[in-house]
Amino acid sequence: MVFSSETFLFLFLPAFLALYYLTPWRWKSLTLLAGSYVFYAWWRVDFLLLLVGTTVFTYLVGRRIRHAGTDRARRLWTGIGVAGCLGVLGVFKYAVFFLDSLTALFGTTPDQIGVHWQILLPIGVSFYVFQSVSYLVDTHRGDAPDDVRLIDFMAFIALFPQLIAGPILRYKDLAGQFRHRTHSVELFSDGMSRFFIGLAKKVLLADAVAPVADLAFSGGNPSLTLAWLGAAAYMLQLYFDFSGYSDMAIGLGRMLGFRFIENFDAPYISRSITEFWRRWHISLSVWLRDYLYIPLGGNRVGNARTYVNLMTVMVLGGLWHGAAWTYVLWGVWHGGWLALERATGLARSRTPLALGRTLLVVLVGWVTFRAASVPDALDVYAGMLGLNGVRMDAAAAFDLTGEGLAFVAIAALVAALEPRLRRLSGGAFAPRADGTLTVASAVVPSALVTTLAALTVLKLAEQSFSPFLYFQF
Incomplete structure (x- = not known):
């Protein structure tokens, strides 16, 4: 189900x-x-x-x-x-x-x-x-x-x-x-809001950009334009699909009185791969740290062993996602960058250049994560290097709709502004100091979530079945 x-x-x-x-x-x-x-x-x-x-x-x-x-x-x-x-x-x-x-x-x-x-x-x-x-x-x-x-x-x-x-x-x-x-109306309402926000992420954003990603990864020999666009679309699809599921799970838990740990914290604003893994799939990162990295010695066994431990953890983390060499290579890619950042101090950089570098590293890694096989990943990488041509062929250009491009842009904007959106909503919708609710804190959020839920259900009624991506893991 x-x-x-x-x-x-x-x-x-x-x-x-x-x-x-x-x-x-x-x-x-x-x-x-x-x-x-x-x-x-x-x-x-x-x-x-x-x-x-x-x-x-x-x-x-x-x-x-x-x-x-x-x-x-x-x-x-x-x-x-x-x-x-x-x-x-x-x-x-x-x-x-x-x-x-x-x-x-x-x-x-x-x-x-x-x-x-x-x-x-x-x-x-x-x-x-x-x-x-x-x-x-x-x-x-x-x-x-x-x-x-x-x-x-x-x-x-x-x-x-x-x-x-x-x-x-x-x-x-x-x-x-x-x-x-504790079971309360407030906790149930909060959980229901979180659930519908997650559902909207899945239906209105992840599913909307999926056709653009599929076009690049399933057609073969993608051009430079299509390869980069498809990789970016998948980067956004995976995030909103998986973080949407996590939001829904956390929301359902609150409706039942449980408080689960957060699983995502705006990972695409990270300025290093080290920071990225503190923000992406947090529960897996914590699990790998506590039950694998630390028992292996963590960073207490000298630099060389620390680098080996980082690589080992990430390779096994890649294998956890799936039994394929693409996941192993994805783990090697991230493990190598974690070791490099630790050796060079890149993890401490906070410049805009560090943000761009991190996004590029993550995006390049997602190609291997998404591809059905290593040759398919190499095909997309060839496209990203311009080896398959620069412009899209007529068939790909015909299949690439303006709606798909618009949703890629919207999803990218939401991912970039996510921390600010959280702060704005927290400030506008929070109760007053005496604990009472203002019109803004009581009515506005409910109206927004209700509208979001209605749009999501309407979209669900017209689209075909679309399982969550992490079901395959």
């Missing part, structure tokens, strides 16, 4: 919210769990079993870690649990990739040696496996609470607002909210 579908907006969500608020407090986790399982099973019932199995396995291993009598036993059970969770990813996400790569080294294919098979990637598996691993490691470290109820933990892993595409949550951050959380 997709947040931007009529089924979710007009059937599942109203029915679930009504049931949730009618449920007594002691049964709310059960209601959350049941609703989340229905949400997930709407896609495929069989993969719901994998989600349930991974959850119960993680919970039981966590208990063994907690009650282990020695450090050696705790390490053993933590290793078993982490290996089991990562094994799920290994089988469903990477088995075919590694098999293809291995046979290619010997000049053959899996089909030729009779060992090839197709494995469907369970939706959201990368996210709930990472949440499971963080729970096991936190339990080993003594950071997770001792009184973890199975029903609460199962509801946490399956929590439908963030189940499919994050943010990546940690149980230790939400444990207190499962024991007690």
Whole structure:
């Protein structure tokens, strides 16, 4: 089920919210769990079993870690649990990739040696496996609470607002909210506003610029003009698609009384790749830092090892996104720039030139991230260098509409002005010092969000189905 579908907006969500608020407090986790399982099973019932199995396995291993009598036993059970969770990813996400790569080294294919098979990637598996691993490691470290109820933990892993595409949550951050959380009209209204803002990002901006990106990446041999325009369009599409989903997830969480961490902070105003990764997909950056970079030694093991650690983290972060060499190269690209910035001090630069350099580095990296294969990425890079010609051919020029170009410009303007828009809205719509609401703080935001919601729903009614990009990860 997709947040931007009529089924979710007009059937599942109203029915679930009504049931949730009618449920007594002691049964709310059960209601959350049941609703989340229905949400997930709407896609495929069989993969719901994998989600349930991974959850119960993680919970039981966590208990063994907690009650282990020695450090050696705790390490053993933590290793078993982490290996089991990562094994799920290994089988469903990477088995075919590694098999293809291995046979290619010997000049053959899996089909030729009779060992090839197709494995469907369970939706959201990368996210709930990472949440499971963080729970096991936190339990080993003594950071997770001792009184973890199975029903609460199962509801946490399956929590439908963030189940499919994050943010990546940690149980230790939400444990207190499962024991007690506040439900209020103000919090629900705030969550609903955040939800519709995210939906508008997805429908009115990301989906609107997608055809321009598709034109550059699917036609072959793009010209210089089309290659740069398509890369910029994808840069904007990915941001508004994914940040829109995160806004919707955070908004839904607030409607249910939860407060999730923010996942984006205007990343396209960053003046270094180091800053970019503090602003982009924040929950993944924090996860990689706490559970991979720091255990590897972080920056405490000398410059050379620090650079290796940065590269290792980013390559594995690239592989987390997908089992393809394009994601590995994307990780190498970002890891290399992080190491370069640390070695040269570029991360401290705050000039407009630093902003332009960072945007260029990010845009060039997104080409590899978007391309279906390495040769396809090289084809787009050739276009960006002018090797496929400068002007678009007649077919591409015909398909490139003025509406698409206008939305690329609008999306770029919104991304550039996002911090200022936040400040302006915060100043204009905030309550007075005595806590009372003015007309501006009460009526204007509601009118704007209502208008935005109406435009988004109207747009949804006329466009075809468009899943979120991060569903593939």
